[in-house]
Amino acid sequence: MFVYADHAATTKISPCALEAYNQTAWAFYGNPSSLHTEGQHAKEVLEKSRETIATILNATPREIYFTSGGSEADNQAILSAAYAGAKKGKKKIVSTAIEHHAVLHTLEKLKKEGFEIVLLPVGQEGIVKAEDVANCIGEDTALVSVMLANNEIGTLQPVEEIGKICREKGVLFHTDAVQAVGHIPVDVAEIGCDYLALSAHKFGGPKGVGVLFAKRGAPLTPLIEGGAQESGKRAGTEDLPAIAAMAAALKASVADMGATNALLKKLQTKLIEGLSRIPHSALNGDRERRLAGNVSFCFEGCEGEALLLYLDDEGICASSGSACTSGSLDPSHVLLAIGRVHDVAHGSLRLTLGPENTEADVDYLLEKIPEVVEKVRSFSPVWRDLKEGKRQFIL
Numbered sequence: 346m347f348v349y350a351d352h353a354a355t356t357k358i359s360p361c362a363l364e365a366y367n368q369t370a371w372a373f374y375g376n377p378s379s380l381h382t383e384g385q386h387a388k389e390v391l392e393k394s395r396e397t398i399a400t401i402l403n404a405t406p407r408e409i410y411f412t413s414g415g416s417e418a419d420n421q422a423i424l425s426a427a428y429a430g431a432k433k434g435k436k437k438i439v440s441t442a443i444e445h446h447a448v449l450h451t452l453e454k455l456k457k458e459g460f461e462i463v464l465l466p467v468g469q470e471g472i473v474k475a476e477d478v479a480n481c482i483g484e485d486t487a488l489v490s491v492m493l494a495n496n497e498i499g500t501l502q503p504v505e506e507i508g509k510i511c512r513e514k515g516v517l518f519h520t521d522a523v524q525a526v527g528h529i530p531v532d533v534a535e536i537g538c539d540y541l542a543l544s545a546h547k548f549g550g551p552k553g554v555g556v557l558f559a560k561r562g563a564p565l566t567p568l569i570e571g572g573a574q575e576s577g578k579r580a581g582t583e584d585l586p587a588i589a590a591m592a593a594a595l596k597a598s599v600a601d602m603g604a605t606n607a608l609l610k611k612l613q614t615k616l617i618e619g620l621s622r623i624p625h626s627a628l629n630g631d632r633e634r635r636l637a638g639n640v641s642f643c644f645e646g647c648e649g650e651a652l653l654l655y656l657d658d659e660g661i662c663a664s665s666g667s668a669c670t671s672g673s674l675d676p677s678h679v680l681l682a683i684g685r686v687h688d689v690a691h692g693s694l695r696l697t698l699g700p701e702n703t704e705a706d707v708d709y710l711l712e713k714i715p716e717v718v719e720k721v722r723s724f725s726p727v728w729r730d731l732k733e734g735k736r737q738f739i740l
Contacts, residue, residue: 348709350697353496356549357549361597366590369390377574377582378572397592401599404558414546418557419521421568421578422540422542423455423540425540434485437463437487438487440452440465440491443498443678465477470500471630471631478507493536494636498641519539519542527598528602528636529602540563542557545591545594548594555591605637609698609702612702612707615711616696620640622715626645627740629683640695641693642696643692644692645731646727646728647721647728649694650665652721655717661710661713
């Protein structure tokens with residue numbers, strides 16, 4: 346049996362997105378920047394896609410900029426706000442310890458350039474407190490950056506509360522919504538953000554294309570120079586087939602959101618309850634305030650990499666953390682941030698379900714995962730020490 350349970354890493358392109366991609370690539374091959382008829386036909390598709398995405402996010406088309414994905418959008422938003430703030434003597438940026446590396450690495454870059462970076466704790470539930478954000482904002486704060494949904498443990502952050510705080514204090518607010526858009530309702534006006542990033546391949550669109558929402562009036566500096574595309578904010582000929590496919594995928598995901606989330610919540614509950622029966626295991630993050638379909642567990646006495654390899658042998662695709670760090674032996678920074686010690690954090694497993702998953706898939710996961718955990722523990726020196734009393738159990 347084959348079970349794909351790694352939708353947070355990427356999703357399979359949806360039929361409507363694939364159709365839109367192929368149709369656009371074949372019929373609208375002109376450059377949207379060209380003045381001739383073929384170019385203008387392509388331009389119409391580009392702007393229609395922009396309008397579709399803007400409507401879904403409750404933005405205006407002028408606030409939608411096409412990028413290569415969420416990482417580029419995050420980078421452009423953070424750097425734009427930081428450098429604009431620096432010109433006014435504001436060089437403090439407030440974020441959280443569980444952000445995606447697209448955010449954290451950009452903040453590290455800015456720290457080397459003399460910016461003050463504050464990463465707020467999130468507690469064992471994996472949710473930052475809005476009051477902590479408020480208490481950290483000062484006259485020297487250029488930007489607050491807090492993700493909407495965590496990519497590893499699926500916890501939902503209080504971005505609407507944070508957005509209100511930022512508006513009251515006159516501070517720019519960026520949210521990485523890559524894991525959220527297409528899966529939960531996202532309204533930029535309700536959030537009150539100045540910047541928002543999304544990526545198409547997280548909701549059935551193609552890889553390599555995304556969106557940066559930048560509120561009208563928010564500072565926006567190009568990362569890529571060389572052309573006047575995207576209102577002069579992102580040079581390079583737009584990948585029109587991918588953009589059209591992204592718009593189609595997002596429209597379909599939003600239309601099916603209610604039914605999909607009802608299914609995923611049911612499967613998620615069953616999976617959490619089943620995995621909780623494995624001795625010395627624990628769910629990571631708040632059980633309720635999380636994306637439907639996200640199930641992140643730690644199994645004491647296990648190595649995450651070994652879990653993944655044995656599960657792969659059983660036809661199960663999963664992750665031990667975020668996709669961007671799957672090749673690293675370091676424990677997840679997110680799990681460390683919620684209080685998991687190194688030995689426990691190493692034994693993490695992230696299962697993320699999608700609309701094509703079934704109850705039979707969950708039954709298979711609940712059959713095979715306990716077997717694999719037992720197998721991995723059987724040759725683990727850490728597990729042997731725990732069983733012999735040389736170490737104390739934590740979970």
